[in-house]
Amino acid sequence: MGGALVRGWIEAVRKGGALTLSIVDPSFDPELERELDSVGAVINPPDPGPVDIVVLAVKPQTFPSIVDGVKRFIGPDTRVMSVMAGIPMELLSRELGAQRIVRCVPNTPARIGRGVTxxxxxxxxxxxxxxxxEQLLEPLGTVEPIAAERLMDVVTAVSGSGPAYVFLLAEVLAAAAEQEGLDRDTAMRIASQTVAGAGALMLQTGEPPGALRKQVTSPGGTTEAALDVLGAGDGLGPLLRRAVSAAAARSRQLGKG
Structure with a gap:
């Protein structure tokens, strides 16, 4: 996520945006570091002092180890924007001594500007x-304000982890096609394009997914036969509800830890 954010901000600088980037301990590829250098970004500044906004794009488990280093950037007017799952604003404020805190949950399609944060x-x-x-997050895709922090664990489970569920769907669909006789490469291409195309159709038309599903489903046809299985009492609906509940519970545990 840090890399996706930085790429968006590099592009903003190139278009004339008034951003000054300082990056601490980047785990980027060499090409991205060269891009940072091309827009005058400072990597690992020795004595940065307070900044306008600090972005924490690290794993939540590493937060305790970076607190002292982050405090060098914090002043009375510094905003702190965190993309760490589970770490509550109260903890961020207490550990960093900042009051203006924002928690964000991006997802991996942000890498191509098609995410939701x-x-x-x-x-x-x-x-x-x-x-x-919102201006800083726009390069990643859609930006959604959330009314209450307690809902961020649910957002993490749905949009943050959600791309993995979709990728798993493509994997499983391809494996099922292979089992029915398609070769592996063809099965994966067809499954991946089907998942990607269905998502694009939903976004482009703006129609509810239920309505689009009904358009594909002819009475007594092949789709209805498959949906009878997926819609059963132990089918896709209950399975996804359990999955989202497990992910949300884990997000809460990370915050407590």
Whole structure:
């Protein structure tokens, strides 16, 4: 996610955006580091002082180990934007000494500007802070404000982890096609394009997924036969509800840890 954000901001700088980027301990590929250098970004500044906004794009388990280093960037007017799953704003504020906190949940399609990023802001954040955060997140795709922090665990389970569910669907669909006789490469191409095309159709038409599903489903046809299996009491609906519940529970555990 850090890399996706940085790529979006590099493009913004190239288009004339008034951004100054400082990157700490980047785990980027050499090409991205060269791009950062081309827009004048500073990597591992020795004595940065307070900045306008600090972005925490690390694994939540590593947060305790970076607190002291992050504090060098914090001043009375610094905003802190975190993409760490599960770490609550109260903990971020207490550990970093900042009041204007924003939690974000991007997802991996952000790498190509097609992601969705939900965010929630602390009460200390101003409308201007929210506008700045949305501007910084726009290169990743759609930006969705969330009413309450307690809902961020659900967002993490749905949009944050959701791409993995879709990728698994493509894998399983391809494996089923292979079992029915298609060769592996053809099965994977057909399954992947089907998943991608269905998602694109849903976005482009704006029609509800239920309506689009019904358009594909002829009475007594092949799709209905498959949906009878997927819609059974132990089918896809209950399975996904259990999966989302497990992911949300894990997000809460990460916050407590």
């Amino acid at each position: 939900a965010y929630v802001a602390s009460p200390a954040c101003t409308p201007e802070d929210r506008a700045l955060v």
